[in-house]
Amino acid sequence: MTPAATLLAVLVLGQFDPYVRSRVTPGDDATQCLYWTQPSITWNQSSFGNPDTTSDTEFEAIRVAFQSWEDIFAACGNLTLRQGPVIDERKAGYLRGQQNQNVVLFRTKVCSALVAATDACWKAETCGNQYDCWDDDESTLAITLTTYDKRSGIIYDSDISFNASQYVFTTANGPTCFPPVTTNCVSTDVQNTATHEIGHFVGLDHTRLASSTMFPSAQAGEVSKRTIDSGSRDFVCSVYAKGGASQACLHPVMNDELGPKGGGCSATGASSLGPVLMAWVLWRRRRAREGRS
Numbered sequence: 001m002t003p004a005a006t007l008l009a010v011l012v013l014g015q016f017d018p019y020v021r022s023r024v025t026p027g028d029d030a031t032q033c034l035y036w037t038q039p040s041i042t043w044n045q046s047s048f049g050n051p052d053t054t055s056d057t058e059f060e061a062i063r064v065a066f067q068s069w070e071d072i073f074a075a076c077g078n079l080t081l082r083q084g085p086v087i088d089e090r091k092a093g094y095l096r097g098q099q100n101q102n103v104v105l106f107r108t109k110v111c112s113a114l115v116a117a118t119d120a121c122w123k124a125e126t127c128g129n130q131y132d133c134w135d136d137d138e139s140t141l142a143i144t145l146t147t148y149d150k151r152s153g154i155i156y157d158s159d160i161s162f163n164a165s166q167y168v169f170t171t172a173n174g175p176t177c178f179p180p181v182t183t184n185c186v187s188t189d190v191q192n193t194a195t196h197e198i199g200h201f202v203g204l205d206h207t208r209l210a211s212s213t214m215f216p217s218a219q220a221g222e223v224s225k226r227t228i229d230s231g232s233r234d235f236v237c238s239v240y241a242k243g244g245a246s247q248a249c250l251h252p253v254m255n256d257e258l259g260p261k262g263g264g265c266s267a268t269g270a271s272s273l274g275p276v277l278m279a280w281v282l283w284r285r286r287r288a289r290e291g292r293s
């Protein structure tokens with residue numbers, strides 16, 4: 001087998017692993033993995049919630065999704081996922097030198113219907129924050145936008161956005177909704193989606209293993225990802241092993257090696273690099289997108 005064919009085989013097989021860690025360059029084992037090093041991560045829900053979800057039940061569904069990960073961290077991990085207060089924040093991303101929150105929010109309007117095509121925000125990739133709208137692919141269910149140091153892989157901020165402009169998010173149990181959506185059926189389940197996104201939040205990439213919470217797509221009516229699979233559990237127990245340091249994939253890089261490294265804009269694979277981060281060459285953002293299968 002040629003080296004190229006070997007590499008391809010490894011990459012393809014690797015996609016079916018019990019878990020796949022997010023990397024600075026996705027799928028490239030020569031680059032660092034993404035991981036948190038702080039012992040406690042606070043996350044906040046945006047007070048706006050999702051007006052289309054019945055009786056504000058989306059807040060509880062998201063809390064339960066975080067709790068299912070927190071239960072694993074409590075059993076065998078080294079960090080705590082802590083719910084902070086509900087906040088009015090509507091911006092995803094990371095602003096250096098400012099107070100940043102790991103926010104969970106729903107976008108209920110699509111930017112293409114709100115923002116002129118000539119608006120500079122499109123090129124800057126800031127329309128979503130500027131106009132509080134969904135500015136990514138309209139077929140995407142949700143996005144986890146993670147900001148990390150590209151040398152060390154250390155995560156500094158992660159925000160989860162739900163695409164409520166295109167999908168009806170529900171919290172009920174029951175059969176798959178057949179339009180119209182009622183209160184007793186499942187369309188796009190909040191907890192199912194959130195549990196998957198929180199996997200990205202803690203440093204997991206997709207795996208093609210269909211039984212995994214980190215399988216990259218979800219059918220309408222699906223609730224199976226509410227339950228975290230054994231592979232994703234193993235990720236927590238080994239990468240964030242209780243009593244130990246969070247595990248890098250390459251040689252560890254200390255936090256204090258970070259510092260302002262201004263003087264240019266990194267364009268290396270930074271398809272979602274926004275102006276906020278442009279002056280900060282080390283910082284990159286990663287968008288993990290979900291599709292509907």
Ligand SMILES: [Zn+2]
Nearest residue numbers: 216288289290
């Ligand atoms: Zn995903």
